[in-house]
Amino acid sequence: MQLRILKGKIHRARVTGADLNYEGSIEIDSSLMEAAGIIAFEQVDIWNITNGERFSTYALSAPRGSGTVAINGAAARKVQPGDEIIIAAFVSMSEKEAQSWKPHVVLVDRENRLKPKGHLVQTVSRKEIFR
Secondary structure, X not given: OEEEEEEEEEEEEEOOEEEOOOOOEEEEEHXXXXXXXOOOOOEEEEEEOOOOOEEEEEEEEEXXXXXXXXXXXXXXXXXXOOOEEEEEEEEEEEHHHXXXXXXXXXXXXXXXXXXXXXXXXXOOOHHHHOO
């Protein structure tokens, strides 16, 4: 059996741009992508904390250190610059692999810069979830 497990997420990023006339995707500062374990062209889910919208697209790398988190194409209608979002990627793995898996969870400040490692969300083991 294969399970869909959180691979990595960027929590509370701020949207820096929304371009309706671009083909599609989300551009993400490459340092954030790397920290979250997200690679270029990987499918990501976007959850807009500000307005409740949810959608999927694919990730593209923006310049390292730029703080860019820009939504492009039709999805640009679902966000406004300044909205807070969660960007999440998932992976399929066996139940056995999932038991020891720890996702890459990244927190950012208001300028989409990585917070120090001490601010990373603690992951919870499957045993704690299913008690």
